[in-house]
Amino acid sequence: MIMAATDTPLALVVLAAGKGTRMKSDRHKVLHPIAGRPMIEHLLASANALGAERLVVIAGHGRDQLETALGGRATIAVQEPQLGTAHAVLQAREALADFAGDVLVLYADVPFVRTETMAAMLDRLHATDAPAVVVLGFEPDDALAYGRVVADEGRIAKMVEFKDASEAERATRLCNSGLLAARSDALFALLDRVGNDNAQGEYYLPDIVNIATADGATCAVVVTTNPDEVAGINSRAELAEAEARWQAVRRRQAMDDGATLIAPETVWFAWDTQIGRDVTIEPQVVFGPGVTVANDVVIHAFCHIEGATIASKVEVGPYARLRPGAVLEERSKIGNFVEMKKAVLGKGAKANHLTYLGDAEIGAGANIGAGTITCNYDGYFKHKTVIGERAFIGSNSALIAPVRIGADAIVAAGSAVSRDVADGELRLVRAEQLVKPGWADEFHDAMKKKKAEKKG
Known part of the structure; x- marks a missing residue:
């Protein structure tokens, strides 16, 4: 078990309410396997190594499939309708009503975040400057349409969704993975203040950072050195790409551990x-x-x-x-x-x-x-x-x-x-062998004669 430096109780809130329409499947998106294991189980294995006391999974479409797959290991909170990521996390309030501690917000379709990365977020949450929210950021080769994190030496000045960002903000390479950590009391108080005055008309989870910053609180970003660990999976093609990345790492590990793979790929x-x-x-x-x-x-x-x-x-x-x-x-x-x-x-x-x-x-x-x-x-x-x-x-x-x-x-x-x-x-269990000398020759002659008569 890998523990963060703090001994504060920990709850995990895992978002899995999306419909996964791009997957075009009757199976819930996060139950699609990578290396023979549902993607959500990859994530939970890493997160559970932190010793969390509570696990809340936010479900919507396919709730029954998640309940069956998780088998009572998690509290299922339903988000219906889906009004954005802030609205999704709010659905965990009832399940965590009696919980006082840290909350780590994860995404079930981002399955390969390492335990060490999660622990780093929690350690940053308990640093001497006591940030209200800690966000996990990354710097991809192509920032695409990811939300941006405007920060100076790890302290966040602003979070902005790509559709709402200015050209200068879009030029920022530091992107928002969506994962964050906060104390339970502060988290839900901030979520209550999130509005939906934006291009999508949704309640964005990153807005809690902007609200806390406006209040004068510190918010911080932890940056992963490996953007692949925060890659989301939304389609069959991305599922195949995730499988390929996982297999490449595992093959290298096998060879590093002393196995010979003639054709690793x-x-x-x-x-x-x-x-x-x-x-x-x-x-x-x-x-x-x-x-x-x-x-x-x-x-x-x-x-x-x-x-x-x-x-x-x-x-x-x-x-x-x-x-x-x-x-x-x-x-x-x-x-x-x-x-x-x-x-x-x-x-x-x-x-x-x-x-x-x-x-x-x-x-x-x-x-x-x-x-x-x-x-x-x-x-x-x-x-x-x-x-x-x-x-x-x-x-x-x-x-x-x-x-x-x-x-x-x-x-x-x-x-x-x-x-x-x-x-x-x-x-020895065999039927007695029967021999009829000349029988096969007579059979062939008779059949050849019959075939010739048919042709005539």
């Missing part, structure tokens, strides 16, 4: 992917959530891995799929076109080709032949297959669960096994 990590040292990842590998990879692992090209635990010295792929519950123990191997789901592959065990292992436990040193499948589903229930240590499963075998194959047992190729196989036993 083709590897896609999830938000919680854990990669050990001396791991080699070949091109076109995708990690879904819940993957842990130990040291000295090789993941070959074109693998999709989600919810899996991979021990040291394991080899995966190419073209393998590991689904949730897959556990590969030390020195085991999954080869091309092998799929695992809710299955454990024991130490040194191998499944080299064209195999499905679901709801299964495979013992150490077992060898699973090409084309083997565990028939785990009867149309109603899932059943388990247990394969003992050093067992050998011949190619193109079907293991019909629930079934147990003993240690050192051999299942002959092409067998459909529906009863347990004892330790050291050979199980």
Whole structure:
């Protein structure tokens, strides 16, 4: 946990009331995932590291989706109609009626603000000059239509929205991210005084700075050195750009931590992917959530891995799929076109080709032949297959669960096994081979004659 220098109680107010029309989606904008995690969850993970006592999410369109996603972790305050950002924050008043402390205002569609940046804002709020409001500013390469912060040595003289700014104010490079910190009593008192006499006819949150400044209070700006952390996401294109930025940082981190990425731009990590040292990842590998990879692992090209635990010295792929519950123990191997789901592959065990292992436990040193499948589903229930240590499963075998194959047992190729196989036993399940000499020749002759008669 990263704490600000102050021990003042903290509340988070997260704005998420926008309709997200540019996203053109039935899903709430802030629930769209980046690296397999909803964008609002990225933000909350960083903010919660500050040890906040209260979390209020301002909702409007899609409120039910937010309530479901947050699962009781936040108080939902509704902004209806949406009359601007100041009006939005005012909706948190009731939820924070008995709260005395600092309030940090965040935006759910600005998901990558670092904990350290938030802590810096709170520390500035408690500096000796006691600013009434602290704003997070940034200096982008292109200031576009962002609101401007007119400041001198970190003290704000004026905040202005782009549409209301003069040419001189628009020339200012310091922009407003929208994030701010204030003490709860001062915040709501200032919000009550915000008007809507502006180009949009809305109640702007930055106006509280101008009101406080007019009262003679100090307001301050903290400037992030990385404009990307305050980039908002309003469209599918911006979502893709945010994903690309996140992935670029994560790939670099993986390599800095000792992994080899043969073609880094083709590897896609999830938000919680854990990669050990001396791991080699070949091109076109995708990690879904819940993957842990130990040291000295090789993941070959074109693998999709989600919810899996991979021990040291394991080899995966190419073209393998590991689904949730897959556990590969030390020195085991999954080869091309092998799929695992809710299955454990024991130490040194191998499944080299064209195999499905679901709801299964495979013992150490077992060898699973090409084309083997565990028939785990009867149309109603899932059943388990247990394969003992050093067992050998011949190619193109079907293991019909629930079934147990003993240690050192051999299942002959092409067998459909529906009863347990004892330790050291050979199980051969095939229909008797029928041979009819000359039958094929007679068949071909008859068919050729028939085809010729049709042409005539």
